[in-house]
Amino acid sequence: MNMRFLLTFVWVARLGSFRLTAEKLSSTQAAISSRISVLEAELGVQLFQRDSRGVSLTREGHNVLSYAQEMLATQQRLLQSLGQADTFSGRLRIGVMDTVIHSWLSELINALSREYPQVEVELTADTALNLNEQLLKGQLDLIFQTDLLRADGVRNRHLACYPLRWVVASGTPLDRPYEGLAALCQERILTFSRLSRPHQDVLNYLHQQGVSAPRISCINSVAAIIKLVADGFGIGVLPPVLVSRELSNGSLVELPMCAGPGFSVYASWRVGAGLELNEAVVSLAQEVVADYQRAVAPGHLVLPKALD
Structure with missing residues (x-):
């Protein structure tokens, strides 16, 4: 047969x-x-x-x-x-959220090309909600996103935690001391797309701190958020690892105020016969994220203490 x-x-x-x-x-x-x-x-x-x-x-x-x-x-x-199981080939359909694109995705693609040269990688960039749906429909093999996906035939692995910080353009009217979160949230707050995990976490944190009606603008592009913050359009609530260059050269500065607990990024993938490549790539992603974490500023990216 x-x-x-x-x-x-x-x-x-x-x-x-x-x-x-x-x-x-x-x-x-x-x-x-x-x-x-x-x-x-x-x-x-x-x-x-x-x-x-x-x-x-x-x-x-x-x-x-x-x-x-x-x-x-x-x-x-x-x-x-026979020692031949790691000779992978074919097409691997990976879905990624914007935060991953702007942090360690390039390193992962380089590692994939080096370790599995016969694998053709097809990338889809989208929100976590859409990526989850595409994985469940079988349109993607592996996704990197913010939600723990519980479904038959799907596994998850916690890869990293992204702390959040309040970030403003240096020397602008927004770059000033604030009496508290309520005063800060009278300014325009720029954050991730509506209903995303980071957006919901920010809203929940502000609600817990007694801020019920913040001025939040939701944007589904990290690059757009960074550009608008740099132009003084508002205060960004972002993982500092995404703006490490701007923080280093002083064009952006962190405000000394807590922005909440941050969010996690998971790998979620389909399991079963013929899907061994997915597991191998997740293990490779763990190595890539660990190397990336050692290369960035302390506290800008946190590895999980235990894998899920």
């Missing part, structure tokens, strides 16, 4: 789409359909029901799926015993 055809079958079952499977396996929809037809003819059963909404497993398909996953897992263990 052709193991590549079994892998194709497993991916069609996961994604519910010949088109998405073709994109994932760097093939064509016609080739995917042909592999499934050959497999159905060989097994003598219909594996999928096809309709306008996509494809779904038949009763026989559900039965075959468990055996197919077991066979693929056995193949992986065989390769591991």
Whole structure:
């Protein structure tokens, strides 16, 4: 039995789409359909029901799926015993939030190119909410975002904590002492996109401190927040690691006031037969984040004490 055809079958079952499977396996929809037809003819059963909404497993398909996953897992263990399991290839679809793009993503891509040169990386930048949805739909393999995602077939690993600071343009009217958070929040506050984890955490912290109606402007681009803060448009509530250069050259300064507990970044990825690359890349990301943390200013990025 052709193991590549079994892998194709497993991916069609996961994604519910010949088109998405073709994109994932760097093939064509016609080739995917042909592999499934050959497999159905060989097994003598219909594996999928096809309709306008996509494809779904038949009763026989559900039965075959468990055996197919077991066979693929056995193949992986065989390769591991021969020392060949780390020779990864194919397409890896990674989703990232803006904070990761502006911190350690470049280092991760360089490490991926070095460690797994035969892997083609496809990047999607979006909010954590949208990335979670795309992962659950099978449109992404691995995401880096702020939410602990609890779902069948998905694992999470805590990678880093990003402290938050109040940041203003040096020498502007906003660069002055404030009597407290209430006085500070009379100015325009610039923070992350609405309903994001950092935005919600900032609102909760201010509410706990008795500030019920802050002037908050939500922006879904870190680069835009930094530019507006630098132009004196408002006070940014940002992880200092994202503005380390501006803090070093003095164009931006931190205000000596607590901005809340900060937020965490997690890796969330799909698990199962044929998805071993995801786990390997998460482990590589841990190493990259640890190296990055040692290179930035103390306290600007915090590693978790224990992995989830």
